[in-house]
Amino acid sequence: DQMETNYEGLSYNYYEKTCPKLEDIVRSSISPMFILDPTSPSALLRLMFHDCQVQGCDASILIEPSGDQNQFTEIYSAKNFGIRKRELIGSIKTSLEAECPNQVSCSDIIILAAREAVALTGGPLISVPLGRKDSLSTPSKHVADSELPPSTADVDTILSLFAGMAMTVEESVAIMGSHTLGVTHCNNVLSRFDNANGTNANMDPRFETFLRVVCPEFSPSSKTAEATFVPNDQTSLTFDTAYYDDAIAGRGNLRIDSEIGADPRTRPFVEAFAADQDRFFNAFSSAFVKLSSYKVLTGNNGVVRSVCDKV
Ligand code: HEM
Ligand SMILES: [Ca+2]
Numbered sequence: 202d203q204m205e206t207n208y209e210g211l212s213y214n215y216y217e218k219t220c221p222k223l224e225d226i227v228r229s230s231i232s233p234m235f236i237l238d239p240t241s242p243s244a245l246l247r248l249m250f251h252d253c254q255v256q257g258c259d260a261s262i263l264i265e266p267s268g269d270q271n272q273f274t275e276i277y278s279a280k281n282f283g284i285r286k287r288e289l290i291g292s293i294k295t296s297l298e299a300e301c302p303n304q305v306s307c308s309d310i311i312i313l314a315a316r317e318a319v320a321l322t323g324g325p326l327i328s329v330p331l332g333r334k335d336s337l338s339t340p341s342k343h344v345a346d347s348e349l350p351p352s353t354a355d356v357d358t359i360l361s362l363f364a365g366m367a368m369t370v371e372e373s374v375a376i377m378g379s380h381t382l383g384v385t386h387c388n389n390v391l392s393r394f395d396n397a398n399g400t401n402a403n404m405d406p407r408f409e410t411f412l413r414v415v416c417p418e419f420s421p422s423s424k425t426a427e428a429t430f431v432p433n434d435q436t437s438l439t440f441d442t443a444y445y446d447d448a449i450a451g452r453g454n455l456r457i458d459s460e461i462g463a464d465p466r467t468r469p470f471v472e473a474f475a476a477d478q479d480r481f482f483n484a485f486s487s488a489f490v491k492l493s494s495y496k497v498l499t500g501n502n503g504v505v506r507s508v509c510d511k512v
């Protein structure tokens with residue numbers, strides 16, 4: 202199948218000859234960025250997901266519109282609200298160009314940056330196969346709108362989405378553990394107060410009170426709703442299992458973060474991860490490799506961009 206073929210196009214020693222110090226250079230250019238802004242790891246981890254989910258892991262999300270494309274490209278999808286720090290990938294690229302010009306793709310840098318985000322916040326150091334090429338185009342915002350999941354996604358949505366990346370249910374629950382880092386803005390939380398549908402499932406009443414205080418009922422499109430936020434778990438700068446404790450206790454910010462702790466298909470894994478960090482880290486690592494190998498371009502099916510935000 203296509204997944205397998207593409208996955209085989211990547212390798213663990215891809216830059217051995219052309220950029221042997223790649224991983225060291227990425228790490229030494231990224232660690233000062235993380236010290237300057239401890240919220241950047243969460244931004245880079247989410248950036249990887251949103252790149253891979255739309256047209257595959259091809260750095261399409263970095264491309265700035267040119268000419269009459271203005272405002273109609275991928276990055277302008279409302280579902281990319283909150284995407285930050287794309288420019289850090291360009292800075293890492295600049296450091297790499299000095300050492301190994303024209304070798305390392307922007308799409309591989311996105312994956313390496315996400316992996317450092319996990320490792321440097323206390324998570325596992327994941328070995329990732331490399332050799333992705335960059336796209337020659339960025340899709341329209343309409344394509345991004347349809348490929349990115351809605352903030353109201355439920356367990357069915359995520360199980361079928363991640364099954365499309367060949368993940369097991371255990372791996373699907375593990376990759377959602379990415380929400381152990383970062384924040385959710387109030388515009389994405391307000392649907393949780395809507396009792397008419399299932400979006401308020403598995404919510405602890407004290408947690409609901411907390412959410413309503415932080416996120417009063419302004420309109421989701423108001424500037425205030427877009428400027429206020431809640432942490433994704435109780436330790437939102439640390440990659441740990443607190444997300445799963447919250448999911449069990451009904452303290453998930455998004456519908457998925459709550460439902461995953463209640464649904465009989467996912468709850469056993471949520472409980473296992475809450476009790477066993479090694480098991481979470483192992484399942485997360487294999488899920489990360491699957492997500493980061495999704496629909497990759499290899500060989501002649503893409504390019505190595507010299508500047509990440511332009512083709
Ligand atoms: C498929 C189901 C998923 C849904 C519906 C979802 C939805 C969201 C939403 C609505 C936010 C809040 C954005 C904001 O308000 O600023 C968010 C944040 C985040 N998501 Fe997800 N997400 C999903 C899966 C993932 C995956 C697979 C990853 C990583 C591999 C991920 C990583 C993150 C991170 C790290 C943040 C925090 C970003 C920050 O602090 O800037 N998410 N997600
Ligand atoms: Ca992409």
Ligand SMILES: [Ca+2]
Binds near residue numbers: 381435437440443
């Ligand atoms: Ca955490």
